[in-house]
C-alpha cells in the first residue's frame with residue numbers, strides 16, 4: 588500500500604477523495620468530532636497527533652453559533668455563519684502547530700438551514716478566490732425528511748457549486764434516530780431508520796457525475812447514547828448498497844464512501860463491521876461531551892473546599908484560591924478527557940498509527 592502524502596492543515600479536493608479511498612483500502616475510518624470552541628478543537632488536534640492520523644473536525648449549526656459566541660443573536664443565520672467562518676480560520680491557523688491533517692466539515696443542515704450553508708459557501712468561494720482552495724473541506728446537507736427526489740435534486744444543485752471550489756458534499760438518506768443539536772428524531776417511524784440500497788443507488792447515479800460526495804446512511808444508528816436493544820444496528824445495509832451499485836455499474840469493491848452517524852455508544856465489533864463495508868467517517872459527539880464534562884465535575888468535587896470563595900480554604904482563612912479557580916486548570920482537565928476518548932475512537936476505528 589502506497590503511503591499517503593498528507594500535509595498538516597486542511598485537506599480538500601482530490602486529496603480528500605484520496606484520503607477516503609485510503610481509509611477504505613486499509614479498512615479504517617476517521618472520527619468526526621463536533622467542536623464548539625478552541626478547547627474542544629485543541630483536544631481533537633492533540634488526539635490526532637497522538638494517533639498519528641488525520642481527524643475530521645466538524646461544527647454543527649448550534650456549535651458554529653457557540654464558537655462565535657452565544658451572545659450573538661440566534662435569529663437569522665449571521666451568528667452561525669460568522670462562528671463557522673471563525674472556527675475554520677482558527678483550525679487553519681493552529682493545525683500546523685499540532686502537525687495534523689484536518690478534514691474541516693459542518694454537520695447536519697436541514698432545509699431550514701440552507702441559508703446557513705449558503706453563507707458559508709459564499710465565504711468559501713471568497714477564500715478560494717484568494718488562496719486557490721476552499722475554507723472548508725466539505726459541508727453536509729441533511730434533507731432526509733424531504734422526499735428522496737427533492738433531497739437529491741437540492742443536493743445535486745448544491746454539489747454543482749461546491750465542486751467548483753474543490754469541496755465534497757455529505758448527504759443523508761434515511762433518518763438517524765435519537766436527538767442531537769435540538770433535532771429530535773426519537774419518535775420516528777422505525778422503517779425510516781433503515782436506508783434502502785435502491786436509495787443509495789439513486790443517489791450514486793444522481794451525484795456521481797456532479798462531484799465528490801459521501802453518504803450518511805441509516806442502519807439503525809441513533810444520535811446520543813441510549814439503553815441498548817431499542818433499535819437493531821444492521822450494517823449489512825451498507826454492504827447491500829455497495830453491491831447494488833456494483834451489480835449495475837461495475838467498479839468497486841466499495842463505490843460509496845459511507846458515514847456513520849450516531850457512533851457514540853456503539854461496540855467495537857459493530858464499528859468494525861460498518862468500517863469493513865466502506866464507512867470512512869464516524870461521528871462522535873455524545874461520548875466526547877461526556878469525556879469533556881466528567882473530569883471537570885471530578886475537579887469541582889475534589890476542589891470543592893477551595894472553590895467557595897476567592898480567599899479562605901481548609902489550609903487557612905487567609906489562603907488565596909486563585910490557582911484552583913483559574914479556568915485553565917479545570918478546562919484543561921476537560922480537554923485531556925476528551926483527547927483520551929478520541930484516541931480510543933481512533934483505535935476502535937482502526938485508524939490509530941495507520942497513516943505514518
Ligand SMILES: [Zn+2]
Nearest residue numbers: 763848849870
Ligand atoms: Zn448526525
